[in-house]
Amino acid sequence: MGYGLGVFLLALGLILALAVQDALSGVNLTMVGWILTLAGLLVIALTAVQANRSRRTSAVTTHADGSRTVTERRDDVPPAV
Template sequence: MGYGLGVFLLAIGLILALAVTDNINSVDLTMVGWILTLAGVLVIALTAVQANRSRRSTAVVTHADGSQTVSERRDDVPPPAV
């Protein structure tokens, strides 16, 4: 799952929803297209959230006296240009 799958679903969905005028018996291709479009947008959004979450890490260190130290690291390195 990733950006590629989301873009693929989005493209196929928009083609079915906006460009296809054929009819299949008891199947509304326009509705199927809109459902695929929504699924593609959802996959793209979930992939972006997951990629953002993986750039952050938290470490908790427990000392001998029972105290804890929490350190959070966030890598704000921009993704590579494509």
């Protein structure tokens, strides 16, 4: 799943919704096109959110005297795809 799938669904959906004039018995191609368009937009949005999610790690160290040290690290480098 990724941007390619989202763009494919978006393009296929818009073609079916706006350009196809044929009809199949029992199937509304315009509605199928709009559903595919929304699915494509959803895939693109979810891919963007997943790609931009920051990575955070935190470690809690408990010392002998009972005190704690919290170390947080944020990695803003996107993962390799």
